Amino acid sequence: MVGHGAVRRDEEHLRRFLAARDRGDAGEMQRWWSELVIDVFDRMDGFVATAHRGRLDAEEHELAVQLSMARFARNLVETFEGVSMGQLVNATRTLARGICMDVQRSSVRARRHEGPSLDEGWQGGDEDRPAPAWEAGAAADRFERDERGAEVRDFLGWALPQVKEQRRRVLELTFHGAAVPEIAAELAITEGNAHQLRSRGMKDLKRLKESYDA
Amino acid sequence: MSTIEHVLSDFIEAWSAGRRPSVREHLARVPEGAERDELAEQITTWLEVAPTPPFDDATRAEIRAEPIVRDVLQAAGTDAGLWPTVVPALRARAGLSVGQLAARLVERFGLATGDQERTADYLQRLEAGRLEPSRVSRRLLGALGELLGASAATLADAGLLGGGLRPAASGGTLFRGGGDAEAWVAQDIEALSVAAMSPAPPELDELDRLFTGGPDG
Numbered sequence: 001m002v003g004h005g006a007v008r009r010d011e012e013h014l015r016r017f018l019a020a021r022d023r024g025d026a027g028e029m030q031r032w033w034s035e036l037v038i039d040v041f042d043r044m045d046g047f048v049a050t051a052h053r054g055r056l057d058a059e060e061h062e063l064a065v066q067l068s069m070a071r072f073a074r075n076l077v078e079t080f081e082g083v084s085m086g087q088l089v090n091a092t093r094t095l096a097r098g099i100c101m102d103v104q105r106s107s108v109r110a111r112r113h114e115g116p117s118l119d120e121g122w123q124g125g126d127e128d129r130p131a132p133a134w135e136a137g138a139a140a141d142r143f144e145r146d147e148r149g150a151e152v153r154d155f156l157g158w159a160l161p162q163v164k165e166q167r168r169r170v171l172e173l174t175f176h177g178a179a180v181p182e183i184a185a186e187l188a189i190t191e192g193n194a195h196q197l198r199s200r201g202m203k204d205l206k207r208l209k210e211s212y213d214a
Numbered sequence: 215m216s217t218i219e220h221v222l223s224d225f226i227e228a229w230s231a232g233r234r235p236s237v238r239e240h241l242a243r244v245p246e247g248a249e250r251d252e253l254a255e256q257i258t259t260w261l262e263v264a265p266t267p268p269f270d271d272a273t274r275a276e277i278r279a280e281p282i283v284r285d286v287l288q289a290a291g292t293d294a295g296l297w298p299t300v301v302p303a304l305r306a307r308a309g310l311s312v313g314q315l316a317a318r319l320v321e322r323f324g325l326a327t328g329d330q331e332r333t334a335d336y337l338q339r340l341e342a343g344r345l346e347p348s349r350v351s352r353r354l355l356g357a358l359g360e361l362l363g364a365s366a367a368t369l370a371d372a373g374l375l376g377g378g379l380r381p382a383a384s385g386g387t388l389f390r391g392g393g394d395a396e397a398w399v400a401q402d403i404e405a406l407s408v409a410a411m412s413p414a415p416p417e418l419d420e421l422d423r424l425f426t427g428g429p430d431g
Contacts, residue, residue, distance in 0.1 A: 010266045030379040034287055038277045039266050042234055046261045049237035050254040054246060061238065063303055066282045067364065070296050071371045073286055077378035085266070093262060102365055152263050175264075177230040180223055198226070199219040199256060206259040 010039040010085050017076070018083065029077065037073060039085075040092060044068050047096035052104055064103040068096045086151025090213075159208040167201035174198055217244050218253045226260055232267035234277075290376030294343030300372040301341050304362040312337050315361060319424075322357050329421050336425040347373030351431035354424040 017032035048064045056064060072095060082088055156175075160168050166187065173183045183194045221243050228235035237257055244250050269277070277283055289296045305315055316333035319325070325333070339345045350373070355366040362369075423431035 009268065026378075026380055030290060030376075033290070033379060037283060037286055038274055041277050041280065041283050043261050043266070046237040046257065049241060050258040050261070053250055053254045054238070054241055058238075060307070062282065063300075063307065066285065066296070066300060066303075067368050067372065069282055069286045070289075070300070070375050071368065073290070074371045074375050074378070089262060093258070099368065102368055103363070156263060174226060174230075179227050195219040195223045199222050202222065202256040202259050205263065206255055209259060209262065 010036070013039055014083075014085055014088060021077070033073065033076060036076065036088075037069065040072060040088070041069065043089065044072060044092055044096055047093050048100055051097045051100035055104060056100070060103055064096075064100050067103065068092075068099040071095055071099060084151055086153070086155075090151065155209065155212050158212060159205060162208060163201055163204045167197050167204060170194060170197040171201040171205070174201075218249055218256070221253055222256050222260075225257055226264075229260070229264060229267060232269055232273060234273070237261075286375070289372075290379050292343060292376065293346055294373065295347055295375035295377075296372040297347060297369075298341060298343040301358075301362070301369075304364055305341075308362050310361070312341070315358075318361050319354075319357060322361075323353075323420065323424065325421055332421055336421070340425070345425060348377065349426045349428055349431075351424050351427050352429050353431070 013032050013035040017029060017036055020028035020032060045065050048061060048068055052061065052064070072092060075091070075095070076088075080088065080091065082091065160171065163171065166189075169187055170183055173186060178186070180191050180194045180198070183189075183198070184191045187194070189197070221240050225235050225237070225240045240257065241250055241254060244253050278287070285296060285299050289299070305312070308315075310318070312334050313330070316330050316337055319333050319337075320327065320330045336345065340350070347370070352366060355369050359366040359369050418427055418431075
Protein backbone atom coordinates (compact mmCIF):
# COMPACT_ATOMS: atom_id res chain seq x y z
CA MET A 1 0.00 0.00 0.00
CA VAL A 2 1.03 3.57 -0.49
CA GLY A 3 1.93 5.28 2.72
CA HIS A 4 0.10 8.49 3.51
CA GLY A 5 2.51 11.35 3.21
CA ALA A 6 5.22 9.04 1.99
CA VAL A 7 7.75 10.54 -0.35
CA ARG A 8 8.47 9.17 -3.79
CA ARG A 9 11.94 7.98 -3.34
CA ASP A 10 13.33 6.56 -6.56
CA GLU A 11 14.89 9.80 -7.83
CA GLU A 12 16.64 10.26 -4.53
CA HIS A 13 17.88 6.67 -4.52
CA LEU A 14 19.27 7.18 -8.01
CA ARG A 15 20.92 10.47 -7.08
CA ARG A 16 22.60 8.95 -4.06
CA PHE A 17 23.65 5.87 -5.98
CA LEU A 18 25.23 7.91 -8.78
CA ALA A 19 27.02 10.13 -6.28
CA ALA A 20 28.42 7.08 -4.49
CA ARG A 21 29.46 5.58 -7.82
CA ASP A 22 31.30 8.78 -8.70
CA ARG A 23 33.14 8.64 -5.39
CA GLY A 24 33.86 4.92 -5.74
CA ASP A 25 32.18 4.30 -2.41
CA ALA A 26 31.26 0.62 -2.76
CA GLY A 27 29.33 0.40 0.51
CA GLU A 28 27.05 3.32 -0.30
CA MET A 29 26.70 2.17 -3.89
CA GLN A 30 25.43 -1.19 -2.73
CA ARG A 31 23.04 0.42 -0.29
CA TRP A 32 21.35 2.66 -2.89
CA TRP A 33 21.62 0.06 -5.63
CA SER A 34 19.57 -2.29 -3.44
CA GLU A 35 16.89 0.36 -3.05
CA LEU A 36 16.80 0.96 -6.81
CA VAL A 37 16.41 -2.77 -7.42
CA ILE A 38 13.31 -2.62 -5.22
CA ASP A 39 12.07 0.58 -6.90
CA VAL A 40 12.29 -0.88 -10.38
CA PHE A 41 11.18 -4.48 -9.82
CA ASP A 42 7.44 -4.12 -10.48
CA ARG A 43 8.04 -1.98 -13.54
CA MET A 44 10.54 -4.50 -14.89
CA ASP A 45 8.10 -7.35 -14.27
CA GLY A 46 5.48 -5.34 -16.14
CA PHE A 47 7.74 -4.52 -19.09
CA VAL A 48 8.64 -8.19 -19.43
CA ALA A 49 4.97 -9.17 -19.33
CA THR A 50 3.94 -6.62 -21.96
CA ALA A 51 6.86 -7.69 -24.14
CA HIS A 52 5.87 -11.36 -24.29
CA ARG A 53 2.10 -10.83 -23.86
CA GLY A 54 1.52 -14.26 -22.41
CA ARG A 55 3.72 -16.16 -24.83
CA LEU A 56 6.08 -17.20 -22.01
CA ASP A 57 4.77 -19.51 -19.32
CA ALA A 58 5.06 -18.56 -15.65
CA GLU A 59 8.44 -20.20 -15.21
CA GLU A 60 9.87 -18.60 -18.35
CA HIS A 61 8.44 -15.25 -17.32
CA GLU A 62 10.20 -15.50 -13.95
CA LEU A 63 13.44 -16.41 -15.68
CA ALA A 64 13.13 -13.47 -18.08
CA VAL A 65 12.47 -11.09 -15.17
CA GLN A 66 15.41 -12.50 -13.25
CA LEU A 67 17.77 -12.14 -16.21
CA SER A 68 16.45 -8.64 -16.86
CA MET A 69 17.04 -7.67 -13.25
CA ALA A 70 20.57 -9.08 -13.46
CA ARG A 71 21.31 -6.99 -16.52
CA PHE A 72 19.66 -3.94 -14.99
CA ALA A 73 21.65 -4.36 -11.79
CA ARG A 74 24.96 -4.76 -13.60
CA ASN A 75 24.37 -1.99 -16.14
CA LEU A 76 23.40 0.39 -13.38
CA VAL A 77 26.80 -0.11 -11.79
CA GLU A 78 28.90 -0.20 -14.90
CA THR A 79 27.35 1.57 -17.87
CA PHE A 80 24.35 3.73 -16.99
CA GLU A 81 25.14 7.33 -17.93
CA GLY A 82 21.78 8.93 -17.30
CA VAL A 83 20.83 11.03 -14.30
CA SER A 84 17.07 10.64 -14.02
CA MET A 85 14.54 7.91 -13.35
CA GLY A 86 12.99 8.78 -16.71
CA GLN A 87 16.18 7.78 -18.44
CA LEU A 88 16.49 4.70 -16.28
CA VAL A 89 12.93 3.65 -17.09
CA ASN A 90 13.54 4.06 -20.82
CA ALA A 91 16.64 1.90 -20.59
CA THR A 92 14.77 -0.63 -18.46
CA ARG A 93 12.01 -1.01 -21.02
CA THR A 94 14.46 -1.65 -23.85
CA LEU A 95 16.42 -4.09 -21.74
CA ALA A 96 13.34 -6.09 -20.72
CA ARG A 97 12.23 -6.33 -24.32
CA GLY A 98 15.65 -7.61 -25.37
CA ILE A 99 15.87 -10.24 -22.64
CA CYS A 100 12.34 -11.38 -23.44
CA MET A 101 13.32 -11.95 -27.01
CA ASP A 102 16.35 -13.86 -25.79
CA VAL A 103 14.23 -16.18 -23.66
CA GLN A 104 11.45 -16.40 -26.20
CA ARG A 105 13.85 -17.21 -29.01
CA SER A 106 14.92 -20.39 -27.32
CA SER A 107 11.44 -21.12 -26.02
CA VAL A 108 9.66 -20.91 -29.33
CA ARG A 109 12.30 -22.04 -31.75
CA ALA A 110 10.12 -21.52 -34.74
CA ARG A 111 9.83 -17.82 -33.92
CA ARG A 112 12.94 -15.81 -34.45
CA HIS A 113 12.61 -12.15 -33.64
CA GLU A 114 15.07 -9.44 -34.42
CA GLY A 115 15.04 -6.69 -31.87
CA PRO A 116 16.86 -3.71 -30.56
CA SER A 117 20.25 -4.15 -28.99
CA LEU A 118 19.97 -5.45 -25.47
CA ASP A 119 22.18 -2.59 -24.42
CA GLU A 120 20.24 0.19 -26.09
CA GLY A 121 19.82 3.01 -23.65
CA TRP A 122 22.87 2.07 -21.61
CA GLN A 123 26.25 3.64 -22.31
CA GLY A 124 29.32 2.96 -20.67
CA GLY A 125 27.26 11.54 -10.76
CA ASP A 126 26.33 15.39 -7.52
CA GLU A 127 28.11 15.60 -4.40
CA ASP A 128 26.61 13.40 -1.76
CA ARG A 129 26.94 14.14 1.84
CA PRO A 130 25.01 12.73 4.77
CA ALA A 131 21.84 14.60 3.90
CA PRO A 132 18.78 14.62 6.11
CA ALA A 133 16.66 11.54 5.80
CA TRP A 134 14.16 11.79 2.98
CA GLU A 135 11.37 11.91 5.43
CA ALA A 136 12.52 15.46 6.15
CA GLY A 137 10.15 18.08 4.83
CA ALA A 138 12.60 19.98 2.66
CA ALA A 139 13.83 16.87 0.99
CA ALA A 140 10.27 15.67 0.54
CA ASP A 141 9.33 18.83 -1.30
CA ARG A 142 12.30 18.62 -3.59
CA PHE A 143 11.74 14.98 -4.44
CA GLU A 144 8.05 15.50 -5.05
CA ARG A 145 8.99 17.98 -7.76
CA ASP A 146 11.54 15.62 -9.25
CA GLU A 147 9.56 12.47 -8.89
CA ARG A 148 9.16 11.61 -12.54
CA GLY A 149 12.57 12.54 -13.80
CA ALA A 150 13.47 15.06 -16.43
CA GLU A 151 12.80 12.91 -19.45
CA VAL A 152 9.24 12.01 -18.56
CA ARG A 153 8.44 15.52 -17.39
CA ASP A 154 9.81 16.94 -20.63
CA PHE A 155 7.88 14.44 -22.68
CA LEU A 156 4.60 15.10 -20.90
CA GLY A 157 5.13 18.85 -21.13
CA TRP A 158 5.51 18.48 -24.87
CA ALA A 159 2.85 15.82 -25.42
CA LEU A 160 -0.11 16.75 -23.24
CA PRO A 161 -0.89 20.08 -24.98
CA GLN A 162 -1.25 18.07 -28.19
CA VAL A 163 -3.92 15.79 -26.74
CA LYS A 164 -7.58 16.78 -27.14
CA GLU A 165 -8.80 18.71 -24.14
CA GLN A 166 -11.07 16.16 -22.48
CA ARG A 167 -8.59 13.33 -22.91
CA ARG A 168 -5.82 15.58 -21.64
CA ARG A 169 -7.80 16.48 -18.52
CA VAL A 170 -8.51 12.80 -17.86
CA LEU A 171 -4.80 11.99 -18.25
CA GLU A 172 -3.76 14.83 -15.96
CA LEU A 173 -6.14 13.65 -13.27
CA THR A 174 -4.94 10.08 -13.80
CA PHE A 175 -1.33 11.15 -13.24
CA HIS A 176 -2.46 12.76 -10.01
CA GLY A 177 -3.82 9.39 -8.90
CA ALA A 178 -7.53 10.09 -9.44
CA ALA A 179 -9.81 7.08 -9.83
CA VAL A 180 -12.47 6.90 -12.52
CA PRO A 181 -15.40 7.94 -10.26
CA GLU A 182 -13.45 11.01 -9.16
CA ILE A 183 -12.56 11.89 -12.75
CA ALA A 184 -16.14 11.44 -13.82
CA ALA A 185 -17.37 13.70 -11.04
CA GLU A 186 -14.71 16.32 -11.66
CA LEU A 187 -15.39 16.53 -15.40
CA ALA A 188 -19.14 15.92 -15.18
CA ILE A 189 -19.00 12.89 -17.48
CA THR A 190 -20.09 9.29 -17.07
CA GLU A 191 -17.69 6.72 -15.68
CA GLY A 192 -17.87 4.84 -18.96
CA ASN A 193 -16.79 7.97 -20.73
CA ALA A 194 -13.93 8.46 -18.32
CA HIS A 195 -12.64 4.91 -18.98
CA GLN A 196 -12.87 5.55 -22.71
CA LEU A 197 -11.15 8.93 -22.60
CA ARG A 198 -8.37 7.52 -20.46
CA SER A 199 -7.76 4.67 -22.89
CA ARG A 200 -7.81 6.99 -25.90
CA GLY A 201 -5.50 9.38 -24.09
CA MET A 202 -3.02 6.56 -23.50
CA LYS A 203 -3.14 5.73 -27.21
CA ASP A 204 -2.38 9.37 -27.99
CA LEU A 205 0.53 9.30 -25.56
CA LYS A 206 1.89 6.14 -27.15
CA ARG A 207 1.78 7.73 -30.61
CA LEU A 208 3.37 10.93 -29.33
CA LYS A 209 6.05 9.02 -27.42
CA GLU A 210 7.05 7.25 -30.61
CA SER A 211 7.43 10.61 -32.35
CA TYR A 212 9.27 12.06 -29.35
CA ASP A 213 11.73 9.17 -29.16
CA ALA A 214 12.32 9.03 -32.93
CA MET B 215 -17.20 0.24 -23.40
CA SER B 216 -14.59 -2.38 -24.31
CA THR B 217 -12.94 -4.68 -21.82
CA ILE B 218 -9.56 -3.16 -22.70
CA GLU B 219 -10.62 0.19 -21.29
CA HIS B 220 -11.86 -1.36 -18.06
CA VAL B 221 -8.78 -3.50 -17.57
CA LEU B 222 -6.46 -0.59 -18.33
CA SER B 223 -8.28 1.56 -15.79
CA ASP B 224 -8.12 -1.18 -13.16
CA PHE B 225 -4.40 -1.53 -13.74
CA ILE B 226 -3.64 2.19 -13.61
CA GLU B 227 -5.65 2.72 -10.45
CA ALA B 228 -4.09 -0.27 -8.69
CA TRP B 229 -0.61 0.93 -9.71
CA SER B 230 -1.22 4.47 -8.53
CA ALA B 231 -2.60 3.21 -5.23
CA GLY B 232 0.54 1.13 -4.68
CA ARG B 233 -1.32 -2.19 -4.81
CA ARG B 234 1.31 -3.72 -7.09
CA PRO B 235 -0.96 -5.01 -9.86
CA SER B 236 0.29 -7.92 -11.97
CA VAL B 237 0.58 -7.04 -15.64
CA ARG B 238 0.38 -10.72 -16.55
CA GLU B 239 -2.92 -11.13 -14.75
CA HIS B 240 -4.38 -8.02 -16.33
CA LEU B 241 -3.29 -9.06 -19.81
CA ALA B 242 -4.82 -12.49 -19.25
CA ARG B 243 -8.21 -10.83 -18.74
CA VAL B 244 -8.53 -10.06 -22.46
CA PRO B 245 -8.41 -12.55 -25.33
CA GLU B 246 -5.07 -13.29 -26.93
CA GLY B 247 -4.56 -11.47 -30.20
CA ALA B 248 -5.35 -7.93 -31.21
CA GLU B 249 -7.09 -6.98 -27.97
CA ARG B 250 -4.27 -8.23 -25.77
CA ASP B 251 -1.70 -6.55 -27.99
CA GLU B 252 -3.62 -3.29 -27.72
CA LEU B 253 -3.83 -3.54 -23.94
CA ALA B 254 -0.13 -4.43 -23.71
CA GLU B 255 0.75 -1.33 -25.72
CA GLN B 256 -1.31 0.89 -23.46
CA ILE B 257 0.08 -0.62 -20.26
CA THR B 258 3.60 -0.23 -21.65
CA THR B 259 2.92 3.43 -22.29
CA TRP B 260 1.67 3.80 -18.73
CA LEU B 261 4.75 2.06 -17.33
CA GLU B 262 6.94 4.40 -19.36
CA VAL B 263 5.47 7.56 -17.91
CA ALA B 264 3.97 6.59 -14.55
CA PRO B 265 5.80 7.61 -11.40
CA THR B 266 6.93 4.84 -9.10
CA PRO B 267 4.30 4.63 -6.36
CA PRO B 268 5.58 5.87 -3.00
CA PHE B 269 5.56 2.48 -1.32
CA ASP B 270 5.52 2.36 2.44
CA ASP B 271 8.12 0.38 4.35
CA ALA B 272 5.95 -2.74 4.60
CA THR B 273 5.47 -2.84 0.84
CA ARG B 274 9.17 -2.30 0.22
CA ALA B 275 9.88 -5.22 2.56
CA GLU B 276 7.37 -7.30 0.60
CA ILE B 277 9.17 -6.49 -2.67
CA ARG B 278 12.52 -7.20 -1.07
CA ALA B 279 11.21 -10.67 -0.13
CA GLU B 280 10.15 -11.52 -3.69
CA PRO B 281 12.30 -14.51 -4.71
CA ILE B 282 13.78 -12.74 -7.73
CA VAL B 283 14.63 -9.59 -5.79
CA ARG B 284 15.99 -11.60 -2.88
CA ASP B 285 18.22 -13.62 -5.23
CA VAL B 286 19.52 -10.51 -7.00
CA LEU B 287 20.28 -8.73 -3.74
CA GLN B 288 22.00 -11.79 -2.29
CA ALA B 289 23.95 -12.42 -5.48
CA ALA B 290 25.52 -8.99 -5.20
CA GLY B 291 27.42 -10.24 -2.17
CA THR B 292 28.78 -13.42 -3.70
CA ASP B 293 31.56 -14.07 -6.21
CA ALA B 294 29.37 -16.32 -8.36
CA GLY B 295 26.58 -13.79 -8.78
CA LEU B 296 23.36 -15.39 -10.01
CA TRP B 297 24.92 -18.40 -11.71
CA PRO B 298 23.93 -20.89 -9.00
CA THR B 299 20.30 -19.85 -9.58
CA VAL B 300 20.20 -19.06 -13.26
CA VAL B 301 22.42 -21.70 -14.89
CA PRO B 302 20.63 -24.75 -13.42
CA ALA B 303 17.29 -23.14 -14.35
CA LEU B 304 18.39 -22.53 -17.93
CA ARG B 305 19.81 -26.05 -18.17
CA ALA B 306 16.59 -27.58 -16.85
CA ARG B 307 14.61 -25.53 -19.32
CA ALA B 308 16.85 -26.78 -22.12
CA GLY B 309 16.15 -30.33 -20.93
CA LEU B 310 19.81 -31.18 -20.41
CA SER B 311 21.52 -32.98 -17.56
CA VAL B 312 24.98 -31.84 -16.49
CA GLY B 313 26.42 -34.88 -18.26
CA GLN B 314 24.58 -34.12 -21.48
CA LEU B 315 25.66 -30.49 -21.40
CA ALA B 316 29.24 -31.62 -20.80
CA ALA B 317 29.03 -33.96 -23.79
CA ARG B 318 27.78 -31.11 -26.00
CA LEU B 319 30.64 -28.88 -24.88
CA VAL B 320 33.21 -31.62 -25.47
CA GLU B 321 31.87 -32.08 -28.96
CA ARG B 322 31.67 -28.38 -29.67
CA PHE B 323 35.24 -27.63 -28.64
CA GLY B 324 36.68 -30.81 -30.13
CA LEU B 325 37.91 -32.01 -26.75
CA ALA B 326 38.89 -35.61 -26.07
CA THR B 327 36.05 -37.91 -25.07
CA GLY B 328 37.95 -38.55 -21.87
CA ASP B 329 37.48 -34.88 -20.95
CA GLN B 330 33.74 -35.30 -20.50
CA GLU B 331 33.95 -36.18 -16.84
CA ARG B 332 36.19 -33.21 -16.07
CA THR B 333 33.87 -30.98 -18.06
CA ALA B 334 30.90 -32.20 -16.01
CA ASP B 335 32.90 -31.54 -12.85
CA TYR B 336 33.66 -28.00 -14.00
CA LEU B 337 29.98 -27.46 -14.81
CA GLN B 338 28.97 -28.67 -11.37
CA ARG B 339 31.44 -26.25 -9.81
CA LEU B 340 30.08 -23.46 -11.99
CA GLU B 341 26.51 -24.20 -10.92
CA ALA B 342 27.53 -24.46 -7.28
CA GLY B 343 29.17 -21.05 -7.37
CA ARG B 344 32.66 -22.48 -6.98
CA LEU B 345 34.08 -21.00 -10.17
CA GLU B 346 34.94 -17.36 -10.47
CA PRO B 347 32.82 -15.89 -13.30
CA SER B 348 35.50 -13.40 -14.30
CA ARG B 349 37.87 -16.32 -15.06
CA VAL B 350 35.45 -18.10 -17.38
CA SER B 351 36.29 -17.58 -21.04
CA ARG B 352 34.09 -15.74 -23.49
CA ARG B 353 34.27 -18.77 -25.79
CA LEU B 354 32.70 -20.93 -23.12
CA LEU B 355 30.03 -18.35 -22.30
CA GLY B 356 29.13 -18.15 -25.98
CA ALA B 357 28.82 -21.93 -26.26
CA LEU B 358 26.88 -22.24 -23.02
CA GLY B 359 24.59 -19.44 -24.11
CA GLU B 360 23.78 -21.15 -27.38
CA LEU B 361 23.18 -24.48 -25.70
CA LEU B 362 21.10 -23.03 -22.88
CA GLY B 363 19.14 -20.44 -24.83
CA ALA B 364 20.62 -17.21 -23.51
CA SER B 365 23.17 -14.85 -24.93
CA ALA B 366 26.75 -14.85 -23.67
CA ALA B 367 26.17 -11.30 -22.44
CA THR B 368 23.16 -12.38 -20.42
CA LEU B 369 25.15 -15.17 -18.79
CA ALA B 370 27.99 -12.77 -18.06
CA ASP B 371 25.58 -10.30 -16.45
CA ALA B 372 24.18 -13.01 -14.21
CA GLY B 373 27.63 -14.15 -13.11
CA LEU B 374 29.28 -10.77 -12.71
CA LEU B 375 26.26 -9.11 -11.15
CA GLY B 376 27.74 -7.74 -7.95
CA GLY B 377 31.36 -7.33 -8.95
CA GLY B 378 31.28 -3.55 -9.15
CA LEU B 379 29.55 -3.24 -5.80
CA ARG B 380 32.24 -4.83 -3.71
CA PRO B 381 35.28 -2.92 -2.53
CA ALA B 382 38.35 -3.70 -4.62
CA ALA B 383 40.78 -6.03 -2.87
CA SER B 384 43.66 -4.18 -1.36
CA GLY B 385 46.89 -4.70 -3.22
CA GLY B 386 49.00 -3.49 -0.34
CA THR B 387 50.70 -5.41 2.41
CA LEU B 388 50.02 -4.58 6.02
CA PHE B 389 52.86 -4.68 8.49
CA ARG B 390 52.28 -4.59 12.16
CA GLY B 391 55.04 -3.37 14.39
CA GLY B 392 54.08 -5.15 17.58
CA GLY B 393 54.53 -8.82 18.55
CA ASP B 394 57.16 -11.26 17.47
CA ALA B 395 57.49 -10.19 13.86
CA GLU B 396 60.73 -12.05 13.33
CA ALA B 397 59.11 -15.42 13.93
CA TRP B 398 56.32 -15.03 11.41
CA VAL B 399 58.55 -13.39 8.84
CA ALA B 400 60.81 -16.43 9.15
CA GLN B 401 57.79 -18.69 8.67
CA ASP B 402 56.81 -16.78 5.54
CA ILE B 403 60.31 -17.02 4.15
CA GLU B 404 60.31 -20.73 4.84
CA ALA B 405 56.98 -21.14 3.07
CA LEU B 406 58.20 -19.14 0.08
CA SER B 407 61.35 -21.27 -0.09
CA VAL B 408 59.29 -24.44 -0.16
CA ALA B 409 57.07 -22.99 -2.86
CA ALA B 410 60.07 -21.95 -4.93
CA MET B 411 61.48 -25.47 -4.81
CA SER B 412 58.21 -27.13 -5.71
CA PRO B 413 57.60 -28.16 -9.29
CA ALA B 414 55.59 -25.68 -11.32
CA PRO B 415 51.91 -26.55 -11.67
CA PRO B 416 51.01 -28.20 -14.94
CA GLU B 417 50.10 -25.87 -17.76
CA LEU B 418 46.43 -25.24 -18.34
CA ASP B 419 45.00 -27.45 -21.04
CA GLU B 420 42.18 -26.42 -23.37
CA LEU B 421 39.47 -27.42 -20.91
CA ASP B 422 41.10 -25.52 -18.03
CA ARG B 423 41.48 -22.48 -20.24
CA LEU B 424 37.79 -22.54 -21.11
CA PHE B 425 36.69 -22.62 -17.49
CA THR B 426 39.46 -20.77 -15.69
CA GLY B 427 41.66 -19.09 -18.29
CA GLY B 428 40.03 -15.68 -18.13
CA PRO B 429 37.91 -13.90 -20.76
CA ASP B 430 40.39 -14.58 -23.54
CA GLY B 431 41.08 -18.17 -22.49
